[in-house]
Amino acid sequence: xxxxxxxxxIMRKIHILKAIVDFIWIxxxxxxxxxxxxxxLIFFMDDLGDFDIKINGVLLTSSSILSKLLxxxxxxxxxxxxxxxYLFRKVLAYFLRLKxxxxxxxxxxxxxxxxxxVSGILSLAVxxxxxxxxxxxxxxxxxxxxxxxxxxxxLFFMVLSEVFKISxxxxxxxxxxx
Amino acid sequence: xxxxxxLDVMLAKRKMRSLExxxxxxxxxxxxxxxxxxxxxxxxxxxxxxxxxxxxxxPADLLEYVPxx
Numbered sequence: 001x002x003x004x005x006x007x008x009x010i011m012r013k014i015h016i017l018k019a020i021v022d023f024i025w026i027x028x029x030x031x032x033x034x035x036x037x038x039x040x041l042i043f044f045m046d047d048l049g050d051f052d053i054k055i056n057g058v059l060l061t062s063s064s065i066l067s068k069l070l071x072x073x074x075x076x077x078x079x080x081x082x083x084x085x086y087l088f089r090k091v092l093a094y095f096l097r098l099k100x101x102x103x104x105x106x107x108x109x110x111x112x113x114x115x116x117x118v119s120g121i122l123s124l125a126v127x128x129x130x131x132x133x134x135x136x137x138x139x140x141x142x143x144x145x146x147x148x149x150x151x152x153x154x155l156f157f158m159v160l161s162e163v164f165k166i167s168x169x170x171x172x173x174x175x176x177x178x
Numbered sequence: 179x180x181x182x183x184x185l186d187v188m189l190a191k192r193k194m195r196s197l198e199x200x201x202x203x204x205x206x207x208x209x210x211x212x213x214x215x216x217x218x219x220x221x222x223x224x225x226x227x228x229x230x231x232x233x234x235x236x237p238a239d240l241l242e243y244v245p246x247x
Contacts, residue, residue, distance in 0.1 A: 176219040178209045 011096070018092045025089055028082060035075050042068045066133060070126050077126070080119040081150070084112045101168040109161035116154030123147045182242040185214050188233050203228035 045068075087108045094105050124147040131139050189196060200210040205225065212218050213225075226237055233240075 173219045176212060176217060178205065178213045178218045178221050178225050 014092060014095050018089070018096065021085065021089055021092060025085055028085070032079070032082065035079055039072050039075050042071055066129075070130055073122050074126050077119045077122040080115045080122070084115040084119070087112050087115070101164060101171050103168075106161050106164045106168065109157050109164060113154045113156070113158030113161060116157060117151055118154075120147050120150035120154055123150065179216060180243055180246050182244050183213055183216050183218070184240055184242055185210075185229070188235055188239055192233050194233070199229070199232055202232050 091105050091108045091112075094100070094102055099105065127147060128138075131137060189199060196210050196214065197207050200207045203225065213221065226240070229240060230237060
């Protein structure tokens with residue numbers, strides 16, 4: 001009885017979370033084809049000044065190979081974050097089907113962790129190089145929208161994957177206790 | 179696993195079917211099958227007590243230790 005009540009409460013929270021994640025996913029979908037096309041296109045364009053491209057709030061007017069490279073890496077970092085969002089949606093769908101300790105969930109959490117760490121490191125590198133090269137100063141930003149937070153989230157998901165792996169073993173043991 | 183469950187031997191000796199034992203001790207036939215096949219990771223004392231009571235035997239008659247080679 002208590003477990004059923006607990007499942008109902010958890011399910012309600014998962015539904016809210018799934019709705020939010022789905023909304024972000026649907027809103028972001030149209031950007032994906034543009035982002036994928038933009039990566040090779042950037043290198044063939046002579047002047048980036050026609051587009052309002054901003055990194056760290058600074059308008060990019062230079063068309064050097066470094067600035068093109070920074071934009072391409074930023075787009076790749078965005079795509080990696082987007083793929084992790086797709087995996088997270090998949091995990092939530094598994095949770096809704098009550099497949100909580102599934103192998104797919106564990107591997108997805110690990111993948112999400114890896115993707116977020118790589119994405120965070122790439123964004124941090126872009127931010128650092130951009131500030132150093134175009135603004136001629138070194139800054140370190142800590143806050144809720146910081147790249148460090150993304151890396152921390154990535155590491156958290158990796159830890160979560162390990163926790164789920166242990167939990168799966170314990171669940172199996174419990175199920176096989178007669 | 180080094181622990182062998184001789185439940186099927188005891189059932190044969192007592193001329194009792196798995197389903198009958200499962201019903202008497204209050205566990206599902208599926209769980210009893212897991213126990214018989216040696217897939218179980220652990221057995222509760224309450225379950226062991228119920229099996230011993232129904233089959234009129236000792237825990238040693240049901241469980242046997244065979245070292246792994």
